[in-house]
Amino acid sequence: MSDLMKAAVVESFSQDLRIEKVPVPTPGPFEALVRVEFSGVCHTDLHAARGDWPVQPSLPFVPGHEGAGTVVAVGDRVTRVHVGQKVGNAWLAAACGECDFCESGWETLCPQQQNSGYSLNGSFGEFMLVDSRYCPIIPEGVDLASVAPVLCAGVTVYKGLKRTDTKPGDWVLISGIGGLGHIAVQYAVAMGRQVAAVDVDDAKLALAQRHGAAVVVNAREVSDPAARLQELTGGGVHGALVTAVNGHAFPQAVGALRRGGTVVLVGLPPEQFPLDIFTTVLFGLTVRGSIVGTRRDMAEALDFFARGKIHPTITTRPLADINDVLHELEEGRVDGRVVVRCD
Numbered sequence: 600m601s602d603l604m605k606a607a608v609v610e611s612f613s614q615d616l617r618i619e620k621v622p623v624p625t626p627g628p629f630e631a632l633v634r635v636e637f638s639g640v641c642h643t644d645l646h647a648a649r650g651d652w653p654v655q656p657s658l659p660f661v662p663g664h665e666g667a668g669t670v671v672a673v674g675d676r677v678t679r680v681h682v683g684q685k686v687g688n689a690w691l692a693a694a695c696g697e698c699d700f701c702e703s704g705w706e707t708l709c710p711q712q713q714n715s716g717y718s719l720n721g722s723f724g725e726f727m728l729v730d731s732r733y734c735p736i737i738p739e740g741v742d743l744a745s746v747a748p749v750l751c752a753g754v755t756v757y758k759g760l761k762r763t764d765t766k767p768g769d770w771v772l773i774s775g776i777g778g779l780g781h782i783a784v785q786y787a788v789a790m791g792r793q794v795a796a797v798d799v800d801d802a803k804l805a806l807a808q809r810h811g812a813a814v815v816v817n818a819r820e821v822s823d824p825a826a827r828l829q830e831l832t833g834g835g836v837h838g839a840l841v842t843a844v845n846g847h848a849f850p851q852a853v854g855a856l857r858r859g860g861t862v863v864l865v866g867l868p869p870e871q872f873p874l875d876i877f878t879t880v881l882f883g884l885t886v887r888g889s890i891v892g893t894r895r896d897m898a899e900a901l902d903f904f905a906r907g908k909i910h911p912t913i914t915t916r917p918l919a920d921i922n923d924v925l926h927e928l929e930e931g932r933v934d935g936r937v938v939v940r941c942d
Contacts, residue, residue, distance in 0.1 A: 606724030607921045610659045612650030615922040616723070621661075624720070624728045628676040631731045633686060635941040637915070638722040639665030639747040642778065642844065643690070645925050646867070647717050656717050664690045664715035665750045666722020666941070667743040677731040685737040686729060687750045688715040688722050690891045693730040707890050723921060725941055735897045738905035748782065748911040748936040749904050751891065756783035756840060757900040758892035759863045760790060763838025764885075767791030770836040772828060773812070774852050775843025775866060776803040778936040782911055783840055784810040786900075789908040795828055795836055797851065798843075806912065806934070818851060825854030836860060846870040853884065861885040913938045 604623045607616040626632045644662040646652055667687045670680055680686055694701050694709035701709050713730075715721045720728070735750055737743070756779050765771055771792040773783045780798070787794045788811035796807035799819040807815055814831045818824040829835045835857030841848050841864050849872035852862045864886070874886065892900065903909050912935030916924055924937045 604725040605918070606661045607663075607918060608659050608661055609648050609656070612648070612655070612658075616648060616662075616925070618919060618921075621724070623726050626672055626674040626677075626728055628674040629731050630674045630728050631670045631677060631680050631686065631734065632672040633666070633668045633688075633727050633729055634671050635666045635668040635722050635725060635727050637667050637744045637747045637938050638663045638941055639751065640921070640924050640928065640937045640939060641665060641751050642928060643751070644716060644723075645928050648925060660716070661720040661723050662716040663721030663723035663727070664688055664692075664717075665747045665752070665938075666715075666727055667737060667747045667750065668727075668942070671726075673731065679731045680734065680736065685739070685743065687735040687737055687747070688727055688729050689733070689735055689750050689754070689897060690714050691733060691893075692719050693733050704893060704895070706893050722941065723918065723939070733894060735901060738901055741905055744915055744938050745911055745913060746901070746904055747938050748778065748913065749900055749909065750897070752779045752782050752936060753786070753904065753909060753911070754892035754897045754900040755779060755865055755889075756842065757786050757903070758896045759783070759840045759865045759889040760786055760792070760838075761896070762863045762887060762889045763840060763861050765792055765838040765861075768793065769838065770795060770832045772797065772836040772839035772852060772855050773807070774839060774841045774848045775845070776800075776807045777842065778933065779842040779865065781806050781810060781935055782909060783842060784812050785909045786903065789903055793832075795832055795855075797824055797828070797848070802934070818847070824851050828855035829857075839863065840865065842866045844868045846872045850874070853879070853886065856882070856884055858882040859884070861887065863887055863889045865889050911936055915940055
């Protein structure tokens with residue numbers, strides 16, 4: 600193995616990533632070195648590369664948190680994974696394991712957590728390090744390119760759907776049929792929910808229908824999307840999952856709820872949205888945020904994929920195209936998920 604590897608590196612928040620030769624990392628006691636084959640490209644990678652969020656990554660760094668590949672070396676205290684095994688990285692790279700959140704099964708809220716491709720180097724390279732205690736173990740025999748989006752987009756929407764507190768037969772709204780939303784439709788159908796989908800693009804709504812959405816609404820063509828959803832679902836949806844990054848989507852989702860309904864937010868638009876407090880109180884509505892998923896959520900999300908219930912729509916591109924991919928993502932020109940080949 601060479602001492603150097605290719606990786607896409609962010610050196611400035613105002614410039615494109617650079618494909619460079621960087622040292623192959625050495626695994627620590629609990630770490631595994633993974634030869635990356637594929638990595639999904641998430642909107643969070645774009646935010647990381649642009650330094651959009653209040654707490655910015657330390658420069659330089661390697662983005663990527665949907666990487667899938669093969670373990671090639673392990674640290675001396677690793678027991679959970681072995682050389683030759685297929686594993687991935689995830690947004691939740693590690694947590695402290697000792698705080699109230701970690702001890703109560705909410706490690707995704709750990710104040711000391713580390714995040715792949717943000718506070719730690721990620722999967723946009725030929726090799727990556729993962730914490731063997733937290734990394735997703737990929738089921739045998741699955742397609743690595745197709746499973747990559749499950750490691751963030753998949754587990755994020757799966758956990759978000761669980762947080763809607765809906766049950767089989769209930770109506771669930773998926774707002775925004777992009778990289779996350781088209782997978783959310785599939786998880787909702789697999790979980791026995793009736794799915795309504797909202798977007799402003801007919802092609803994306805057609806994709807939602809192919810994945811099982813029973814009702815679709817184009818929010819650009821309907822004057823009152825929330826009222827239309829109330830009508831089509833016989834009184835409103837029981838739960839809603841907002842994956843869109845458009846601020847208009849959030850009040851629309853709240854307006855589409857029936858009494859006692861829950862809207863879960865996973866999209867991160869740049870603007871805030873108004874919340875009708877009177878209606879929220881009067882109708883007993885719940886508005887909550889949801890961030891990725893725990894190791895248990897990840898195992899469950901991967902199991903749905905391994906059983907053939909989830910089929911992400913992907914396009915594979917070489918790592919050398921990463922800047923083009925990020926620009927296309929920024930301009931809303933990506934259907935489904937782009938997965939880059941890293942090997």
